[in-house]
């Protein structure tokens with residue numbers, strides 16, 4: 325599964341701890357990230373991460389494009405809800421595309437923990453539900 329990892333600056337430590345803790349699960353998947361998040365995860369956890377541009381330079385949009393092409397199956401995005409971001413429209417667009425394409429997205433540590441545990445147990449049915457719905461359309 326292709327998984328996107330993104331964290332705003334004040335959430336970078338959280339995503340490092342989170343990916344370290346779940347490195348065993350993440351190592352079984354293809355990881356993608358915005359620029360700085362990806363560099364820090366790769367440096368500090370040893371996981372392989374394909375990096376896009378930094379968020380403010382278009383990284384969120386690049387991940388959105390992968391979602392539109394159905395090449396990204398999960399998004400973990402630790403947002404900072406207390407700091408204004410210069411690229412807020414890009415962030416909204418990415419989250420919107422997750423909803424358009426039924427991509428599971430966690431925007432905080434608690435939701436991400438549930439998603440990763442489900443992934444670890446292969447306890448995931450949404451793809452088959454989406455497939456069924458498409459057939460009925």
Ligand SMILES: O=C(CO)COP(=O)(O)O
Pocket residue numbers: 330331332333357358359360361362377378379380383384415
């Ligand atoms: O701004 C971001 C997401 O909106 C994250 O970008 P960086 O990973 O480059 O810090």
